Amino acid sequence: MHKRDIGQIVARPSLEAAPLLLGCHIVREYQGKELRVRIVEVEAYDQLDAASHTYRGMTPRNRSMFGPPGHAYVYFTYGMHYCLNIVTGKEGWGSGVLIRAVEPIAGREIMERNRRTDTLLQLTSGPAKLCQALEVDRALDGHDLARKPLQLELGEHVQSGDIVQTVRVGITKAVHEPWRFYIAGNPFVSKL
DNA sequence: CGGCAGATACGCT
DNA sequence: GCGTATCTGCCGT
Numbered sequence: 001m002h003k004r005d006i007g008q009i010v011a012r013p014s015l016e017a018a019p020l021l022l023g024c025h026i027v028r029e030y031q032g033k034e035l036r037v038r039i040v041e042v043e044a045y046d047q048l049d050a051a052s053h054t055y056r057g058m059t060p061r062n063r064s065m066f067g068p069p070g071h072a073y074v075y076f077t078y079g080m081h082y083c084l085n086i087v088t089g090k091e092g093w094g095s096g097v098l099i100r101a102v103e104p105i106a107g108r109e110i111m112e113r114n115r116r117t118d119t120l121l122q123l124t125s126g127p128a129k130l131c132q133a134l135e136v137d138r139a140l141d142g143h144d145l146a147r148k149p150l151q152l153e154l155g156e157h158v159q160s161g162d163i164v165q166t167v168r169v170g171i172t173k174a175v176h177e178p179w180r181f182y183i184a185g186n187p188f189v190s191k192l
Numbered sequence: 193c194g195g196c197a198g199a200t201a202c203g204c205t
Numbered sequence: 206g207c208g209t210a211t212c213t214g215c216c217g218t
Contacts, residue, residue, distance in 0.1 A: 043210070051210070061203060079200030081211050098210060128211050170210055 006145075006152055010069040010088050014044035014095040017088040019165070019181045021097055023158035025105070028134045029149035035107035035134055037124055038155050041100040041182040041189045043168045045085070047093055050173040054094025064142035066094045072150065074131070074141040081128035082137050086145065086152065100127045100169070100180070103188045126190045158183055 009020045021039055028035040045052040053062040053075065065073040065087055073085040073096050085096040102124045104111055111133040112118045124130040131137070136150065145152040168180045169191055182189045 045210075053210075056204085059203075075210080076202065077209055078211050079202070079209090083210065085210090100210085126211070132212095168210075172209085 014088040018042045018044040018097045023155040025153040025155040027151040036105040037102035040186040043098040044179040046095045051171040072143045082131040083127040125188045
């Protein structure tokens with residue numbers, strides 16, 4: 001078995017999986033075309049973490065986060081936005097990695113149409129922006145990311161020296177936990 | 193360009 | 206009822 005393998009990465013606790021997911025690709029098949037992006041910013045969430053949706057146990061909304069690793073958890077928030085997570089760890093344990101920002105590799109024109117802007121840096125530089133660009137909503141909640149139309153693939157390895165670890169964004173609980181990771185200097189990172 | 197309010201609907205208390 | 210793992214536009218400088 002290949003040492004650097006998607007299955008090996010997502011089977012780990014979210015805090016270990018998060019930095020390993022940087023550089024991996026998300027491939028979205030959409031209307032017969034391929035949209036491809038590279039993950040540049042993530043945050044880890046765990047069942048023992050007060051900021052996590054799974055902190056108070058399983059509900060219909062967060063159910064997929066307790067499911068098998070390597071699947072998607074897509075939630076709806078602020079009355080208008082979707083965000084994408086990759087479920088990690090053991091089945092039955094509610095943990096995952098929020099995809100906060102990606103860099104477009106292929107399919108830019110479709111992403112521009114979905115986002116209604118042609119400004120490259122506005123396409124996927126935030127968790128709700130990238131869901132809009134890739135047309136990800138609750139229909140993909142629980143989806144197995146080994147299968148079309150939304151897949152997770154190994155990308156290029158990111159050296160640990162190029163990874164910045166810091167506090168998470170947009171939460172009000174456990175604000176000081178340094179569970180956010182991003183690729184140093186990448187312009188698509190949502191916030192410095 | 194930095195700060196802030198408004199949009200908008202759903203899950204949970 | 207209320208708070209939310211956000212984004213955008215509009216206001217001021």
